[in-house]
Amino acid sequence: AQSVTQLGSHVSVSEGALVLLRCNYSSSVPPYLFWYVQYPNQGLQLLLKYTTGATLVKGINGFEAEFKKSETSFHLTKPSAHMSDAAEYFCAVSAPSGNQFYFGTGTSLTVIP
Amino acid sequence: EADIYQTPRYLVIGTGKKITLECSQTMGHDKMYWYQQDPGMELHLIHYSYGVNSTEKGDLSSESTVSRIRTEHFPLTLESARPSHTSQYLCASRGGMPYGYTFGSGTRLTVV
Numbered sequence: 761a762q763s764v765t766q767l768g769s770h771v772s773v774s775e776g777a778l779v780l781l782r783c784n785y786s787s788s789v790p791p792y793l794f795w796y797v798q799y800p801n802q803g804l805q806l807l808l809k810y811t812t813g814a815t816l817v818k819g820i821n822g823f824e825a826e827f828k829k830s831e832t833s834f835h836l837t838k839p840s841a842h843m844s845d846a847a848e849y850f851c852a853v854s855a856p857s858g859n860q861f862y863f864g865t866g867t868s869l870t871v872i873p
Numbered sequence: 874e875a876d877i878y879q880t881p882r883y884l885v886i887g888t889g890k891k892i893t894l895e896c897s898q899t900m901g902h903d904k905m906y907w908y909q910q911d912p913g914m915e916l917h918l919i920h921y922s923y924g925v926n927s928t929e930k931g932d933l934s935s936e937s938t939v940s941r942i943r944t945e946h947f948p949l950t951l952e953s954a955r956p957s958h959t960s961q962y963l964c965a966s967r968g969g970m971p972y973g974y975t976f977g978s979g980t981r982l983t984v985v
Contacts, residue, residue: 796974852973
């Protein structure tokens with residue numbers, strides 16, 4: 761079975777500051793991991809994913825995430841926040857052979873000018 | 874360009890009305906999903922389909938029904954809408970692994 765925990769339902773950062781959104785997973789098999797972003801009144805858009813290979817993955821808009829098996833984590837980071845990064849962010853996990861994704865409860869990112 | 878489309882984007886209807894939320898995708902994906910999203914953001918899987926004539930209920934009990942007569946089309950129907958159905962409904966599809974879900978833009982439903 762798979763599950764995802766996102767620590768912090770609301771995160772605020774200043775413009776230009778580091779963005780760190782936390783995601784921990786539980787999986788009985790090596791997981792596939794995803795981060796999605798949702799802008800107001802929109803669907804979810806894929807930011808990045810980890811499947812196999814390099815544990816540091818880069819996504820769109822300058823975001824990256826690192827898969828740490830020992831910590832069962834897949835935290836999302838961006839070195840310098842931009843006002844346009846304000847959105848909801850969802851972490852998701854799936855088994856490689858699975859048909860469903862399991863989403864976290866989401867983190868709302870606010871960027872303060 | 875391949876994509877997934879949901880209509881309408883916004884809908885306000887009266888209690889007791891029957892409504893159908895449309896979802897279509899042009900990617901030939903077998904797997905399609907409907908999620909209900911609370912105002913507090915959390916996503917709840919309410920229906921899914923792994924192919925034509927295949928539909929299953931998700932983790933969250935829902936009074937809605939779905940059908941999958943064609944690969945590209947996965948409509949959701951509420952026979953009698955109630956204020957408790959007010960929510961955002963997101964449709965998604967997926968090809969094989971390791972690809973993620975592709976989401977539609979959502980339908981924001983308000984039942985008055």
